[in-house]
Amino acid sequence: MKGSILRIVFIGIFSLIDAFTCEGQFIDLEGAKPYKKVFVETDDFDDAYLTILEGSWDKVNNDTISLSMLNDLAYYWHTRNLNTSLSFAKKGLALSASKNNLLWKGRFQITQGAILLRMEKLDSALMVLKDAESKVKEEDLAFLNTQLGYVFERRGELDKAADYALESLRLGEKLNDKKAIALAYSDLSNIFWKQSKFEKGLEYGLKSIGIFEERGIKDLDYDFTLYVVGNNYFNLQKHEEAMDYYNRAIAIGEQYGFYNNLSDVYIALADLNAHLKQFEAAASDGIRAVKYAELLENDFMIMRSWLSIGKLQNLEGKSEEAIKSLQKCIEVATKDFGDEYYLSQAYEALGFAFAATQAYEEAYQAFIEYDKLKNSIFTAEADQRISLLQTEFDVALKESTIKLQETELAQQSTRQTIILIIAGFLLLFILVLYRNYKNNKEKNALLEKQNKEKEFLLKEIHHRVKNNLEIVSGLLALQSAQLKDDNAINVMQESQNRVQSMSMIHQKLYQGTNLSTIEMKDYFNNLGTHVLDSFGMVQQVDIVYEMSALELDVDTAIPLGLIVNELLTNALKYAFPDNRKGEVKLALEQKTDELLYLEISDNGIGQNVNKKPAGTGFGMQLVNLLCQQLQGKMNRLQQQGTSISFEFRTEPHNN
The missing domain is CATH 3.30.565.10 (Histidine kinase-like ATPase, C-terminal domain)
Structure with a gap:
């Protein structure tokens, strides 16, 4: 008993020594520079950095440094628990408002938006991030655009997500901001992975890794990029490379307590081990993924963790268990779940599970949901590519038909003269019919193409009208931010809602199948x-x-x-x-x-x-x-x- 008490005392003493040592590495309240910004100026600390920040940010006399520390505290808490993170962000917003500091209000809004989108409150996140744009400096816009890109990525609008990643890349190159450039390449790698363009995804992921390692800072985004590169290797069937990158990501995640990245990586490891028929290891990885997701209180990660477990159980032939896991996954997602990419995978896996238990009606309904969600993330570029492939197929079919007819004509050349004469008349008749058929088919194809083009243009018009109305709404929001009179602010808010009601009409038109009704x-x-x-x-x-x-x-x-x-x-x-x-x-x-x-x-x-x-x-x-x-x-x-x-x-x- 006495020995146990002494051991506990010694452990406590060494823990305190470690904590003070860690604090000395990035916080010195008595020094000329009281705070070395975490994951920017240093990553030389352990997973207690959030505790140290929480106990130090309000003891600094300099407002700018104090607000910077509180903002880092709010942002990096989202790697541990989203609700705690949001509470610190709100504290920062209140503090910057009390000090009438518009710049830091905008920066805390970016942090708040980053937290809200991970809580699947995508509309709220978009509104907050858009409101922050006019408040922050140009040097903050790359990070803001990154968060906006995540909103549209979660919605399945990968083309818009790519636009924001490219804008972050442009700003990073303009300002020579290596972190912004690396993060933009990382986001593009992830987007290409979601589009199943794994070679391109790997190319951009390795570019990002190179820049991150050149910076010499192991941060949250470097950790996430290791995971993304692992995903691309996995889908390219390079399993050893994928396992290596996943393990590197886990080491950093455990070092700093990045629960969100750990949940991500364990989900991927569960999929990889299941693919390799290592079912016991995959099950263990799935349980760890759920554990970290629940610590985060992040429904997005919890949903994906149960999706991974359900897919594993499908592979093991445990269809009944898979149905329960996948239904739990979909139940967590709810109807407001933003990420249609993963939700479509959940319904696809659920369809296979139901089919394996001969519950064909339920399987059919699950596959309908899968098709609906999958179709909703198709881009115009993908549609154009499909049209091109269809045209190439039609041309190949016509060439095949012509070659077949030429072969038949060559065989008929050996027959008697009278048969040749009759065959000649028949051939002439067939050629006339074929020409008419071909002309009609070309006319029909042209009409169909024109109809599709008109339909696309109509959708694009509605899309642009909706975007313009959103710009008007944004301008009203910017204007209202400058007003002091409550009545004027209320009038602006009501005007925004009126514009939004019309914007939603045009959004429904270009997203729906019927361009004339709502x-x-x-x-x-x-x-x-x-x-x-x-x-x-x-x-x-x-x-x-x-x-x-x-x-x-x-x-x-x-x-x-x-x-x-x-x-x-x-x-x-x-x-x-x-x-x-x-x-x-x-x-x-x-x-x-x-x-x-x-x-x-x-x-x-x-x-x-x-x-x-x-x-x-x-x-x-x-x-x-x-x-x-x-x-x-x-x-x-x-x-x-x-x-x-x-x-x-x-x-x-x-x-």
Whole structure:
């Protein structure tokens, strides 16, 4: 017993000595330079650096250094626990606001955006990062663009993600920022890997590794790049090289406590060992991946960890267990899960698991989801490539048909004269028919090509309109950031929401299969989520959508979207004061072939008809004008809240 106590005491003493030694390596509160920036000026410390930063950042007298330390603390905590990380980021935002320091507010917003996107709050992350652009310096923009690229990568929009990586590369080269250049190459390597262009992915990954090693700093992004290079080697069937890079990544992750990278690498190791039929090692790797993901409280990593375990169980023939793991994986993902790349893999693996248990109906539904998700991440370039391959196939088919006919003609040349004459007439007739057939086929192919081009152009127009509306929304956000008057800020926010409601229409048009109609339930769901998020009332107010799927033309959908936006805004502003919880119901129904019924109601405090309306009244003026535009009739009911209903004359659009 006595020996055990002494051993514990000695261990404690040595731990304290190590901690103080570590602190001395990057923090010297009494020195001329109290802080050596972690993973920039030094990586000479152990995994206790976050504890040391937490105990030191508020003891520095220099505001800039103190804010820099707090920002590093917030950012690098996201490698251990996302919720803790977010709490430090919010503390930094509050501190920079209290000091009226716009630059550091922007930098903390970049950190906040990096955390939010890893929490799968992609829309919120995008909004915060966009808001930070006008506040920070040019030297911060490469890192900001990297985070924006991650948002679109998670959404499956790899072309946009690549655009941001290339912009980071341009800025890095302009400013001679080796870290920015290395990180851009790393992001491109990861994007090419997701596109299954493994040779190109390996090329960029090794470029990134070379620059990182030239810097001489082993940081989070160098660790992640080792993992990405390992992924490309794995898919190129170079298993020893992949294993080497994975092990190097694990060593750094364990040294500094990068739980997110460790979870990533153990997922990859589980896949590699499963591929090599090392099932016991793969299972152990999967369990470790789950452990680190749960320490992070990162649903994205938890989902991927269970996906890896489910795929392993499929390979082992444990289909029932695979179904449970994959269903858990999809349950963690939820309907708002941002990364369609991994979610598509989950449904594909679930389809194989169901099929192995002869649950063919469930397998069929899983494969439908897989196809839907996989198709959603196709790019225009990929579509063009498919069209080119189809053209090449058609040309080869025509050449094959012509050669076959020439062979048949050569065989007929040995027959008797009368047969040759008859064959000549038949050949002439066949050639005429073939020419007509070929001409018709070429005309049809040309028409089909023109239709596809027009459809692509229409989608591109809607895409550009949506982007321009987002620019307008961003400009309004920038303008509102300069305002001090609360009323003016509210007007700007409401204008942003109106622009956003129209932007969503055009987004649905270019993402959907029908370029002339909008499915209103999904549109209202997205609009409601956006409005709740913009007012910060997601936890306070629920929106219930009492409607079935219904498609309407654009000329009807846009005014309806603006009407619903205005009435939702009014409800959130006035119906639930003093943080009162409540519910808003939104109903849309095609009563008859020509009659459309819309109702928005809440269970808030209601409106005193004898009291002067709050605000400018512009919102209700706009609703009245839009109602007249749709030749509609509006009814208002004040009873246990507010209910406003409309009847419009319109025509339905069914699939």
